[in-house]
Amino acid sequence: METDFVDWLLPRLPSHPRLEVPAGDDAAVLRSPAMRRTVVTVDMLTEGVDFIVGSDCTPREVGHKALAVNLSDLAAMAARPEAAVVAVCLPRTASVSLAEGLHEGLATLALEYDVALAGGDTNAWDGPLVISVTALGSVPPGQAWRRDGARAGDRIVVTGPCGGSLLGRHLRVMPRCREAVEIAERFAVHAAIDISDGLSLDLSRMMTASKAGCLLDLAEVPIHDDAVTMSRRQGDGRTPLDHALADGEDFELLLAMPPDDAQRLVADPPAGLAPAVIGEVIGGPGLFAVDAKGEWQPLAPRGFIHDFGG
Amino acid sequence: METDFVDWLLPRLPSHPRLEVPAGDDAAVLRSPAMRRTVVTVDMLTEGVDFIVGSDCTPREVGHKALAVNLSDLAAMAARPEAAVVAVCLPRTASVSLAEGLHEGLATLALEYDVALAGGDTNAWDGPLVISVTALGSVPPGQAWRRDGARAGDRIVVTGPCGGSLLGRHLRVMPRCREAVEIAERFAVHAAIDISDGLSLDLSRMMTASKAGCLLDLAEVPIHDDAVTMSRRQGDGRTPLDHALADGEDFELLLAMPPDDAQRLVADPPAGLAPAVIGEVIGGPGLFAVDAKGEWQPLAPRGFIHDFGG
Numbered sequence: 001m002e003t004d005f006v007d008w009l010l011p012r013l014p015s016h017p018r019l020e021v022p023a024g025d026d027a028a029v030l031r032s033p034a035m036r037r038t039v040v041t042v043d044m045l046t047e048g049v050d051f052i053v054g055s056d057c058t059p060r061e062v063g064h065k066a067l068a069v070n071l072s073d074l075a076a077m078a079a080r081p082e083a084a085v086v087a088v089c090l091p092r093t094a095s096v097s098l099a100e101g102l103h104e105g106l107a108t109l110a111l112e113y114d115v116a117l118a119g120g121d122t123n124a125w126d127g128p129l130v131i132s133v134t135a136l137g138s139v140p141p142g143q144a145w146r147r148d149g150a151r152a153g154d155r156i157v158v159t160g161p162c163g164g165s166l167l168g169r170h171l172r173v174m175p176r177c178r179e180a181v182e183i184a185e186r187f188a189v190h191a192a193i194d195i196s197d198g199l200s201l202d203l204s205r206m207m208t209a210s211k212a213g214c215l216l217d218l219a220e221v222p223i224h225d226d227a228v229t230m231s232r233r234q235g236d237g238r239t240p241l242d243h244a245l246a247d248g249e250d251f252e253l254l255l256a257m258p259p260d261d262a263q264r265l266v267a268d269p270p271a272g273l274a275p276a277v278i279g280e281v282i283g284g285p286g287l288f289a290v291d292a293k294g295e296w297q298p299l300a301p302r303g304f305i306h307d308f309g310g
Numbered sequence: 311m312e313t314d315f316v317d318w319l320l321p322r323l324p325s326h327p328r329l330e331v332p333a334g335d336d337a338a339v340l341r342s343p344a345m346r347r348t349v350v351t352v353d354m355l356t357e358g359v360d361f362i363v364g365s366d367c368t369p370r371e372v373g374h375k376a377l378a379v380n381l382s383d384l385a386a387m388a389a390r391p392e393a394a395v396v397a398v399c400l401p402r403t404a405s406v407s408l409a410e411g412l413h414e415g416l417a418t419l420a421l422e423y424d425v426a427l428a429g430g431d432t433n434a435w436d437g438p439l440v441i442s443v444t445a446l447g448s449v450p451p452g453q454a455w456r457r458d459g460a461r462a463g464d465r466i467v468v469t470g471p472c473g474g475s476l477l478g479r480h481l482r483v484m485p486r487c488r489e490a491v492e493i494a495e496r497f498a499v500h501a502a503i504d505i506s507d508g509l510s511l512d513l514s515r516m517m518t519a520s521k522a523g524c525l526l527d528l529a530e531v532p533i534h535d536d537a538v539t540m541s542r543r544q545g546d547g548r549t550p551l552d553h554a555l556a557d558g559e560d561f562e563l564l565l566a567m568p569p570d571d572a573q574r575l576v577a578d579p580p581a582g583l584a585p586a587v588i589g590e591v592i593g594g595p596g597l598f599a600v601d602a603k604g605e606w607q608p609l610a611p612r613g614f615i616h617d618f619g620g
Contacts, residue, residue: 020454021456026502026503027349027351027383027389029389030348030349030350032346034344036342038446039340040428040446041336042396042397042429042430042444043397043431044431044440046433049434073337077335079337085444089440119351119352121352121353121442126358127356127438132442134395134397134444136348136350136446142330146331148335193336209334209335
């Protein structure tokens with residue numbers, strides 16, 4: 001009943017002044033903001049890999065997260081979210097409540113972030129749920145944050161505490177879009193990335209792209225209460241800091257900034273943000289931490305690496 | 311090896327002057343053309359529903375088709391293609407040649423249509439291949455073709471012969487993008503849709519959206535040689551016209567045009583196009599055909615309807 005589902009969905013998609021032609025035609029037409037670049041990103045989530053509906057999350061949470069991870073990518077570019085399109089493949093045996101839940105999660109977050117839902121594609125098959133969201137944002141020309149601009153001497157700032165997101169925060173992601181736009185307006189940022197796969201892994205990606213390295217001050221890494229809770233669990237065997245460095249799905253931002261800008265950001269952050277300076281960019285490659293004797297020790301980047309057997 | 315695959319893929323993505331920030335960052339940044347609207351569409355193809363790699367198509371053909379069906383949606387809006395992003399979920403057991411083939415099909419078509427491949431998302435799982443393409447195009451403000459603008463008295467034009475696409479044309483789709491832009495520049499078009507699910511079904515969708523109906527002149531429907539071939543097959547039991555009306559995946563365009571414009575288009579079409587006037591829009595709902603006695607007979611829209619059990 002793709003047709004039935006689309007018939008059900010279309011009147012529920014909120015109209016948006018940004019839509020010259022709304023969902024329901026062969027394509028949607030967007031009034032792009034003048035004098036800005038278009039920023040585009042896509043993320044696909046699959047049942048059994050990224051989530052299991054029912055046992056560890058609700059359809060609504062899947063819809064929320066599928067859009068949220070894309071908005072976090074826009075935040076990592078300092079882009080203002082504009083619109084999104086959604087493609088889903090529903091299990092043929094699924095109830096209508098699955099589709100309704102997905103839509104509710106998507107539409108509620110879209111409303112909160114002023115994102116125009118510009119349509120999508122609904123399919124059915126005998127496999128598990130697949131959802132792919134493409135998000136469009138905008139940024140002034142030449143102003144998008146990149147991950148390859150970190151320079152020796154920059155400070156590394158993280159926008160909030162990390163670790164233990166699997167306790168539930170990974171499903172309630174509220175991406176740092178508004179905060180990113182404000183930071184871009186007020187401060188110089190040389191490079192940025194969002195923490196999806198793990199603080200140390202995403203930091204190492206920024207450093208590799210920037211052909212630089214980083215000396216981390218581990219005592220300054222802000223640790224989320226969830227990381228403490230997880231480390232106390234029977235058999236966990238990891239410290240709260242381990243969790244903060246490797247868990248991922250924090251969806252905070254890592255920023256490489258000139259020292260003065262980093263200090264000013266920490267002293268006067270956007271509302272609701274608790275950023276911290278956690279390291280310094282160095283000329284050579286690799287991640288390092290200072291040990292108790294004051295000596296540099298290599299730090300292996302850890303986090304979630306997608307596995308492909310091929 | 312998502313990371314490995316991305317490492318393999320990134321240097322192979324051709325650079326494009328439209329990309330201010332290319333694939334490989336958190337998102338891509340596009341130089342959107344000034345004074346034009348952004349047109350966006352998404353289509354997801356799944357193995358076992360839309361194709362079976364190996365037995366009925368190659369990875370390269372899947373990559374080609376996944377982009378082509380989206381470009382056809384842009385053509386149905388009279389939009390010029392600009393960029394595309396791709397999300398794939400690869401079977402964990404797949405060989406690297408699957409990914410290479412997909413990329414080759416995508417990249418070759420993108421080059422031919424001057425589409426900037428702006429990045430994507432690669433996942434792996436234990437399920438079959440899923441590929442979702444989002445295409446971005448552009449069109450002058452207020453100039454996008456819609457499907458809801460057909461008016462009584464308009465002529466219905468189809469841009470080429472239909473039927474029998476399953477013999478192989480459905481894999482070699484060359485969407486009518488260039489032709490659509492030229493038609494939009496030279497003629498008045500009140501409504502448009504591309505033929506993906508079946509001429510009669512897609513025509514009925516245009517009529518429903520336009521709150522109108524259509525009287526078809528079945529003798530004028532251009533029939534593809536493939537439709538003739540299929541109807542001759544043992545046990546087929548359908549006429550070539552049946553195939554032309556119902557098979558779908560022709561990816562020709564249906565246009566509702568003022569009579570004068572329709573005649574001028576047929577008399578002097580864009581290069582390589584053989585359009586035909588096949589009917590007239592009427593005030594009331596429904597599709598009709600004139601029988602041998604000159605009387606109107608209702609025509610049931612037929613074609614491919616996606617099934618969802620819920």
